[in-house]
Amino acid sequence: MGISLLGLSVLVFAISRVLPGNPARMALGARASEEQVAELAAEMGLNQPLPVQYVDYMSGLLVGDLGQSLQTRNPVLEDLLFKLPATLELITMATLFMVGIGVPLGVVAARNRGGVFDNATRVFAFSAVSVPSFFIAIVFQVAFGYYLDWFPITGRLSLEYSEAVSRYTGFMLVDTLLEGSITAHVDAWSHLVLPALALSFGGMGQVIRITRSSMVDVEGKDFIEASRGYGIAGWLVAYKYSLKNAFIPTLTIIGLLYAWLLGGAFIVEIVFGWPGLAKYGVQSVLTTDVNALVGVTMVIGLMFVVTNFIVDLILDWIDPRIQLAGDTA
């Protein structure tokens, strides 16, 4: 895990310093004079040798100093911490949809192998994996937001509540409760449903398929046959014995997907005007805000590494036979 993080920092550093022409030029724009660029470059330490720059950058990173955002003029870390809860709320909800809808569909499909439901789920899973997230987001907006008018189309909270709810944690579902407003809480939920569902689609397809295939694998095992032989009810065998074992590959995928959702969130947040990390990242890309971009990339990589590590721990707990693979996270 440590090595992965070190590698990640080098990679992000390389993207920010080695690949582009000149971060100072990008920060100031095409119209700045050569002197201005040189001055800012000196200020940013860009005229130092690269190893020195890397050490500077790393020592900043270790104390949480990611520099200043050229766009918002705030310290990048502050911006990131401000934006992160909205994104975490979104991808956590998307993960819940992925698991809450995907796993049951996969289990039922496996139990009706070859039947109509199995085939329908198969088609659905294929479609869910294949649909571009921005397309499904737009379709949801038009269908459920505009024509059916079930859910709001943009933002995290309706205007009438956004003044009344102050920021405690940054998680809107928590903040509205802390504020003691049930109506605002419901409003926050209704804003969350469409983007989270749109974001969860691709992963849901994968969860359905992996759950189905591992259920099918496990169903053929001796211990399942044996528990059937004891006369234990079919559904109980399916949920208590098969699913527990079939869940291991599913969980591995979910861990990977949780971090991948951050990539998908880049798109979904733009479509739904969700004021999160990804939207901040895209803005930093479009305005060539290098420090902010490095921060966003770093946070995402960090979450990926940490999530995989946590999944390894959970897997170890579920199935002690799996050896913790040292630093492969």
Added chain:
Amino acid sequence: MSTETSTLDRIVSPAQRELWYRSYRRFAAQPMSIAGAVIVGGVVAIAVLAPVIAPYPEHVGSYTDFANAFSPPSLAHPLGTDSAGRDILTRVIFGYRLSLMLAATVLGIGVPVGVLLGLVAGYTGGWVDAAIMRVTDTFLALPPLVLALAIASVFEPTIEIAIFAVASLWWTWYARLTRGLAASQRSEQYVQAAELAGAGRVHIMLREILPNCLSPLLVKVTLDAGIVILTGASLSFIGLGVQPPRPGLGTMVASGTSFLPQQWWVSIFPGFAIFVLVLGFNMLGDGLRDMFDVEVEQ
């Protein structure tokens, strides 16, 4: 008659043909595999023949005909027209061209690089293996879209840069897959036999091990084509891929969002076109996976 058969037998042994036939039967047993093959084949044909079959080839670039802007789907314009009065069907057909070119270029660069690195790592082992796989893991620690964003952002946003950005990280998947395959083949008897016969390392890697890794690689390439197309479309949608007036499918969806929901066809049809193509690749790849009976992580 009999001489013909023997000639054929000399080229491809009956046992080999029997194997192929069985594989084909496994493939054809799934209607979705056939559907996938038809979709991918159809789209490739459409893309190749684009200048011939597109109803209004002149609408591909910055053509304008504001009198016909926002025509809903009709016989003259089956998918309607966009804000500049351009035929959307024509632009979707040419958009398929760009999408397939993106996939072909990214995989054309990423697959050979990744496969070579994977072969070296898997066959050599030791510190070479460790070094290559550490670098690979690092690249894999970020969603491709985010890395592509980071790379695309430091250059001018063009489709060429987007292709470069996506290609520069796609090799990692192939390095990992091939490394696993090569490592598992290393101790096989045919490799040991070749080593005893005095074959060189390059010969063993390319002529002995590689042919035995081809089926999983082919499956992976097919499944990946869909993902590359999705990634490219997403980059274009954000504004870092194909630039207007070029007809990128993601670009077209993005340009139509301001006219939703009234002029829905401007966004919805190009979006649906991406979906169909990616679905085709996924169904085809899944069919090939059944056919070769290989495990490939997606």
